[in-house]
Amino acid sequence: MESCNCVEPQLPTDELLMKYQYISDFFIAIAYFSIPLLLIYFVKKSAVFPYRWVLVQFGAFIVLCGATHLINLWTFTMHSRTVAIVMTTAKILTAVVSCATALMLVHIIPDLLSVKTRELFLKNKAAELDREMGLIRTQEETGRHVRMLTHEIRSTLDRHTILKTTLVELGRTLALEECALWMPTRTGLELQLSYTLRQQNPVGYTVPIHHPVINQVFSSNCAVPISPNCPVAKLRPHGGKFMPGEVVAVRVPLLHLSNFQIYDWPEVSTRNYALMVLMLPSDSARQWHEHELELVEVVADQVAVALSHAAILEESMRARDMLMEQNVALDLARREAETAIRTRNDFLAVMNHEMRTPMHATIALSSLLQETELTAEQRLMVETILKSSNLLATLINDVLDLSRLEDGSLQLEEATFNLHSVFREVLNLIKPVASVKKLSLNLQIAADLPAYAIGDEKRLMQTLLNVVGNAVKFSKEGSISITAFVAKPESYSRIPDFHPVPSDSHFYLRVQVKDSGAGINPQDIPKLFTKFAQSQTLATRNPAGSGLGLAICKRFVNLMEGEIWIESEGAGKGCTATFMVKLGIPDQSNESKLPFAPKNTGSHVSTNFAGLKVLVMDDNGISRSVTKGLLMHLGCAVTTVSSSEECLRVVSLEHKVIFMDVCTGLDGYELAVRIHEKFTNRLDRPLIVALTGNTNKVTKEKCMRVGMNGLILKPVSVEKMRGVLSELLERRVLFETL
């Protein structure tokens, strides 16, 4: 065979090299073929591989590379054209695929890389979340501890229990070695160890409050770590060699009620703090964590609130106890006072009798002595004795009265009495004295003053007598005028301190006594009503005056819910004494207090109606005649009329009584009013008596309202009429009980 130029004959040394190339190619091919197999195997195993297409591509690339190298095996020796073609095809394909793969990888590798970064990112995130979870869990636990602690603390209102529980719970929750509470002393200058966890009875260690560390703790509302060497932290027996645990202190505000403003939480400027010191166990290498510190702060606040509640409770309990004590004391005092009054009253009652008896004896016997035969000297002596005894008797009475008035044990009587007659009687009593002194007395009673009133007649008379007596006493000449009328509400306002309450059942009687005597200096007027004070300026001071009279009058007047006062323009200008008292108005129910008992015993009753002029008004002829006959039988001079007009025409002041029939059509009530208008003088006008067959209250009320003086029921017997007339003339009022 001819050797062509295309193939170089091979050197024998090249045989070895060729052999090695042959073997390497073979192994390369194997490797190249096995890799895709491996890839396929693992891809099949993994379910989630997203880049299958790439793998296929890659596999193809590798297979083709392998094929190329394999086919290369045949090219070391002589090979045919087919082999060459196959080789070329293989190489071409390989080239294509590898380029395609390379291009593909350009896309894919960034993706793959980003996957990696995302994975890293997610891992970081997961770690972070884990951390946060841990934090939340710790917080939640802290919260739980706080709640539990708070619950324990707030479940009691006892200060000691609160504090003890706080320490115990804190100790437990935080696994503390020691926990202590320092409270400010009363002076506020020191902190005293009040409660500890481990030591049972803390003996009063004190620490001055102005330690810099303490100030630091007090000025912040956080838990502040402090040095274990600080005096407040030196609590436990010295552990010895090892490191004492970390200490933290927190302030506990001691709140008072006044700290809680309505809109703000207690201000930061509260002065009073207690100090809570917490120590971790020594040798534990534990440290205070954030959440633990927070726990401590929250607890401190809760304790503050709980303490303030406890304080409030204590306050109120104390106040209540104090009140109870005061009550007991007051009760005792009251009982003592009552006993004292009772003793005094008993004393007075006894003395009353004891004093008056000899007094009366003296007066009586002196009077008797006066009647006997005496020399002029003896008479003078006896008169003096009598005068002094009278004076003494009056004084005793006044003093006894006044002492009863003072302690309020005097009670006014309430009875219906004739008001007009009170004035008349006083006048009668004073007349002799006044006429001796040549003083003229003048009494004026207003027309609208009720004839009857409810009150204490005796005391009213006493008052009036006293006032009028004073007027007479202190006047040497001139006149005394007494006016009495019903006080109008307008006049009340002029009087200071007098605020009467008008009502339908009461009226205010106003009496004014004017005299033209010596008068009183206006400066002396306030003294008039004080006991035992006598005016010094009066030259004619009557030695018989004891100075008690006006004081007693004032007391009586005040008891009658009134006022008394004296006005005077000065010495020599006379003075006016005025008093107002409240009296009741008698009504129907009170009228029954004047029962009409027909006096059947004719002998005792004045049957002297001879010539008594009476008027009978009745429109029934028969009744008229009968009544007329009745009255004539009793001796009256009777005029009869049968109508209101006739009555008004005929009636005169000569008629003492008018008997009016009111159950007929004639308006007897109207007639009564007209008669009252005609004759205004209450004392002189005829008495009007209604005769009726009706036995009802309405009639009686009507009669009383129009001011009739009486009411009697028909039929009237002779005896009854006799009694009626005498009663009427005596009392001027008569309302038969129905």
Next chain:
Amino acid sequence: MDVIQWQKQLLDHQAVMLREGFLDDQFIQLQKLQDDSSPDFVIEVMTMFFEDSENLLNNMKRALEQEPVDFRQVDAHVHQFKGSSASVGAGRIKNVCATFRDLCEAQKLEGCVTCLQQLQHEYSLLKSNLQPLFRLRQQIQAAGGSIPIMD
């Protein structure tokens, strides 16, 4: 003596009338009013009463016969009659008048008419019963005796 007999008769008759209710205590009172100054007081009053009563009864009758009946008018008359009868002590008449008044107020015509008849009846009874009484009194007085007074 006749006077004593008459007096006794008078008392008996009066007692009967009182018991029957024709007269009541007021009549006794009326008798007490008779004295020397008015010797015929009782007779005078009773005569006046009879006249008045007859008038009133007539008025009542006429008032009830009117159409329409004015009950107030009737009531007024009855009221008068009641008053007078009470004054003289005519007990039964007074009671009937009271009933009559109620009927007038209730405006019951039937009842009123019946009452009126009753009144007339009572009145005539009273009058006829009083006649012998007055006769006896006159006889006693004429004989110079004194009228016995019941109490």
